[in-house]
Amino acid sequence: MSIDSPSGASLNEGASLSARFKMLLRLHKIEAKRGLNDLLDNPFSNFMTVLVIAIALALPAGLQILLDNGKTLSQSWDGASRISLYLDITSSQSQTEQLAESLRKNPAVDRVNVIHPDQALKDFSARSGFADALAELDSNPLPPTLVIQPKATHTSPEISEQLLVEFKVLPGVEKAQLDLDWVRKLHALLELAEKAASALGLALGLAVLLIVGNTIRLSVQNRREEIEVVKLVGATDAFIRRPFLYTGFWYGLFAGVLCWLILEISLIWLDDPVTKLAGLYQSEFSINGLSLPQSLQLIGVSCGLGLLGSWLSVGRHIRNIEPR
Amino acid sequence: MIQFAQVSKRYPNGQDALRNVDLEIKSGEMAFLTGHSGAGKSTMLKLISLMERATSGQVIINGKNLNKVKRRKIPAVRRDIGMIFQDHRLLFDRSVFDNVALPLMIAGYDHREIGRRVRAALDKVGLLSKEKNTPIMLSGGEQQRVGIARAVVNKPPLLLADEPTGNLDPELSAEIMKLFEQFNQVGVSLLIASHDLSLLAQMHYRTLVMKEGRLVQDQIDDSPGINHGEEFHERDSDMGFFTKDGLDDLPDENLVGDSSGHHDEY
Numbered sequence: 001m002s003i004d005s006p007s008g009a010s011l012n013e014g015a016s017l018s019a020r021f022k023m024l025l026r027l028h029k030i031e032a033k034r035g036l037n038d039l040l041d042n043p044f045s046n047f048m049t050v051l052v053i054a055i056a057l058a059l060p061a062g063l064q065i066l067l068d069n070g071k072t073l074s075q076s077w078d079g080a081s082r083i084s085l086y087l088d089i090t091s092s093q094s095q096t097e098q099l100a101e102s103l104r105k106n107p108a109v110d111r112v113n114v115i116h117p118d119q120a121l122k123d124f125s126a127r128s129g130f131a132d133a134l135a136e137l138d139s140n141p142l143p144p145t146l147v148i149q150p151k152a153t154h155t156s157p158e159i160s161e162q163l164l165v166e167f168k169v170l171p172g173v174e175k176a177q178l179d180l181d182w183v184r185k186l187h188a189l190l191e192l193a194e195k196a197a198s199a200l201g202l203a204l205g206l207a208v209l210l211i212v213g214n215t216i217r218l219s220v221q222n223r224r225e226e227i228e229v230v231k232l233v234g235a236t237d238a239f240i241r242r243p244f245l246y247t248g249f250w251y252g253l254f255a256g257v258l259c260w261l262i263l264e265i266s267l268i269w270l271d272d273p274v275t276k277l278a279g280l281y282q283s284e285f286s287i288n289g290l291s292l293p294q295s296l297q298l299i300g301v302s303c304g305l306g307l308l309g310s311w312l313s314v315g316r317h318i319r320n321i322e323p324r
Numbered sequence: 325m326i327q328f329a330q331v332s333k334r335y336p337n338g339q340d341a342l343r344n345v346d347l348e349i350k351s352g353e354m355a356f357l358t359g360h361s362g363a364g365k366s367t368m369l370k371l372i373s374l375m376e377r378a379t380s381g382q383v384i385i386n387g388k389n390l391n392k393v394k395r396r397k398i399p400a401v402r403r404d405i406g407m408i409f410q411d412h413r414l415l416f417d418r419s420v421f422d423n424v425a426l427p428l429m430i431a432g433y434d435h436r437e438i439g440r441r442v443r444a445a446l447d448k449v450g451l452l453s454k455e456k457n458t459p460i461m462l463s464g465g466e467q468q469r470v471g472i473a474r475a476v477v478n479k480p481p482l483l484l485a486d487e488p489t490g491n492l493d494p495e496l497s498a499e500i501m502k503l504f505e506q507f508n509q510v511g512v513s514l515l516i517a518s519h520d521l522s523l524l525a526q527m528h529y530r531t532l533v534m535k536e537g538r539l540v541q542d543q544i545d546d547s548p549g550i551n552h553g554e555e556f557h558e559r560d561s562d563m564g565f566f567t568k569d570g571l572d573d574l575p576d577e578n579l580v581g582d583s584s585g586h587h588d589e590y
Contacts, residue, residue, distance in 0.1 A: 020432035027429060229413050232373070233427040233474065234403035236396075323375050 027242070035246030038219065039254075046251075049215050053255035056208050057302055058262045060201035065263065067197055069288055070190050083160065085146040085167055086175040089117075096144045099172055103146065108154045108163055113147040120145060127280050143174060205305060208255075212248050212309025219247060220317040228323040237318055244314040245307060252306020256299035263298075264289060325351040325482055325513040326372060331381035333367050333537075341367035343537040344381070349515060349530075351481070354508040356524050357517040359534035365517040368534070369484050372515070373405055374398045386481060403431060406475030410487035412467045414459040420446070420470050421455040427478040445473040449503060465496035472503060476512075483507060485516040489523060497523055 039046045087096060093116065100112045120142040125131040150163055160178055168176040220227070227240055267289045278285035290298065328347040334340050342364045349355050357365050370376040371383050374390060383390040386404055393401055414423050424445055428438045446452045449469035451462075459467050468488060475483055485504070489497035501523065508514050518524065524531055533541035 019434040019437070023429070023432045023434055026435055027432075226415055226417075229415060230426060230430065231399075232375075232402065232407055232413065233430060234399045234401075234478075235430045236399045239430055 027239075031243040032246045032249075035243050036250055038243075038247055039250050049211065050251060050254045050258060053208050053211055053251060053302070053306070054258035054262060056204045056211070057255060057259040057298070057305075058266075060197055060204050061259060061298055062263055062266060063193070063197040063200065065267070065288075065290065067190060067194055070186065070193075072288065073186075073283075073285055082179045083148040083150065083164055083167060084177045084179065085148065085170070085173050086177070087144045087146065087172050088174050089141075089143045091144050091172050093144075095172055096146070099170065100146055103148060103167075108150055108159075109148055110151045111149040113149075115145040115147065117142045117144055127276075208302075208305045209309040209312065212251055212306050213313035215251070216244050216248055216310045216313040217317050220244060220314060220321070224321055227318060227321045231321070232323045237315070240318050241311075241314050244318075245310050248306040248308075248310020248314075249303055250306070251310075252303035253299065255306065256302025259302060260290065260295055260298055325349050325353065325386060326515060327382070327384040328368075328371075329382040329384070331371065331378045331383055333364075333371060333376065334379045340537050342371070342378075345537075345539050347532065347539060347542075349513060351513055352508070352511045353530065354504065354514040355516070355530040355532060356527070357515060357532045357534065358519055358521065358524060359540075361519065363534040364537045365519075365534055366486060367537075369407075369486050369515070369517055372482075372484060373407055374401055399430075403427065403478060404480050404482065406478065406480040406483040408468075408471050408475045408483065408485035408488045410490040412459070412471040414467060414470055414474075416458060416460050418458070419455065420451065420457050420459060420462070423459060423470055424455075424473045424477050426474060431478060441477055442473075445477040446470075448476070448506075449473045464491050465499070468492065468496075468500060469503070472500070476507060481511075481513060483512055483514045485514065485518075487518055488516060489518065489520055494523070498526070501527060 085099075087099070091099075096114060096116070100114050103109055103112050117140045121134065121140050124142070125134040148163075148167070150160065154160070154163065164176050164178045167173060230240055267287055271287050274285070274287050326347065326349040328345045331342055331345045331347075332340070333342040345364075345368070357368060359365055367376065371378055371390070372385055374393065378391065385401065388401065390401065415426070421442055424442045425438050428441060433441070443452060443455070446455055449472050451466060451469055451473065454462060454466065459470060462470065468491075472488075475485075483504070488504075489500055492500065497520065504514055504516065505527075530542070530544045532539055533543075
């Protein structure tokens with residue numbers, strides 16, 4: 001038995017730089033695999049960990065999706081500052097038509113839609129699901145309504161307000177309502193919700209770091225003996241850290257993918273009622289899911305959090321383990 | 325190779341494990357360290373491998389003053405020392421091959437080189453056929469030989485062994501000692517802690533006796549052993565494992581004691 005390698009003479013300097021690099025790549029492969037196997041060795045408890053991380057990520061991510069959708073929704077309605085005039089409930093059909101006709105002559109008005117009480121009741125019972133309850137009513141509680149679409153030149157909030165004041169005092173008008181109002185409120189609400197989502201995201205991101213960190217801490221403790229041995233044969237902290245970092249990375253990756261699945265399934269589940277709801281508002285709106293870049297971003301953030309959590313935990317705990 | 329100058333070690337619990345120990349073990353020397361348990365043998369080995377730090381005095385290994393080695397540099401020091409333990413300290417979830425390969429993987433060797441060196445080391449300890457087994461499938465003696473293969477695979481100039489035969493019967497112990505002699509014959513320095521007096525009596529090497537943290541006896545045995553050239557020429561032929569790296573070119577006197585830098589050569 002003999003070794004006749006040319007590098008045999010470089011006894012304790014270790015290997016050449018390129019060989020080291022190649023070995024490093026190989027080590028990474030081995031350790032990535034080992035980290036993965038560690039996860040698969042204990043599938044149930046690790047699945048629980050991954051699930052917890054996924055849910056923690058799904059909450060802020062889901063909220064963010066809803067907010068994004070809310071924003072597109074409010075934007076598409078920004079220009080549509082329609083004014084609804086609810087007429088006196090006793091107004092006759094001819095009175096209603098007369099008022100509509102006079103409004104159509106107003107230079108600021110583009111279109112006027114007349115919604116008769118019968119029609120309104122029919123639509124309402126068809127769409128709201130209260131058909132049975134509505135059938136019990138003796139008389140139609142809905143007033144005749146005029147929906148006024150101002151000309152495009154008259155849709156700014158200020159002019160809309162002016163029109164509103166102008167229309168409010170017309171004879172037979174019970175109540176005038178600017179649809180922009182609730183768009184504005186929606187905006188304010190969205191802004192608030194966005195802040196809340198950021199705070200939630202931050203808090204839950206921190207929670208993910210702690211979850212991963214704690215899981216890695218346990219894993220370091222479980223492998224205490226192994227760490228002592230590799231330290232004794234000259235392993236650096238970086239070498240010991242690597243498999244744990246990979247474990248953290250795998251947690252993040254699996255949790256990211258699972259989180260994505262949770263979100264997609266929830267969105268599919270929500271899509272039908274949302275479309276119906278949008279229909280009530282004569283809107284073609286349907287929920288937008290995660291785009292490809294967003295999906296990748298989500299999984300990327302998840303991997304990053306896994307890696308970071310593991311990094312923060314492993315360094316400290318490895319340092320404390322010294323061979324005896 | 326190993327130099328202790330006025331080394332004392334006091335553990336945090338107040339126990340004085342070493343008191344003013346002076347010692348020199350030259351490059352290529354093989355020495356036994358004996359004494360009752362608690363006499364300071366293990367502490368001595370721990371100071372050399374930087375598992376502990378001296379409270380006072382200087383420990384110089386391979387020309388390096390260990391007092392000056394920072395925490396980050398400890399791994400580099402340990403790579404130059406092969407360590408063998410009574411309880412083997414193998415990783416039971418990995419194959420024999422992977423266990424022996426560990427020091428090389430840490431040092432970043434190319435995997436073909438690792439394969440060659442691991443097989444050479446396993447061949448040396450007679451376990452080449454068991455490389456795919458896990459340590460749990462091996463007997464105690466075989467496990468210890470895996471531990472030895474792991475200690476020498478990186479070709480360190482110094483081997484430390486802490487009660488390497490503690491759990492083995494006399495026959496297996498003698499086999500292990502024979503292996504140690506063979507490593508020594510190619511220039512590796514060895515310090516072996518053992519309280520197996522009957523075994524020491526059969527071996528004729530320098531024996532350091534410790535008592536209550538002091539070195540009380542330092543006796544160089546003149547009977548047949550390392551100093552006798554004919555014995556190691558006789559065995560040179562089966563030392564392929566180390567010799568191909570140029571160790572067989574070393575002049576004999578280097579093996580007996582002159583520490584003047586021969587380790588630089590390998």
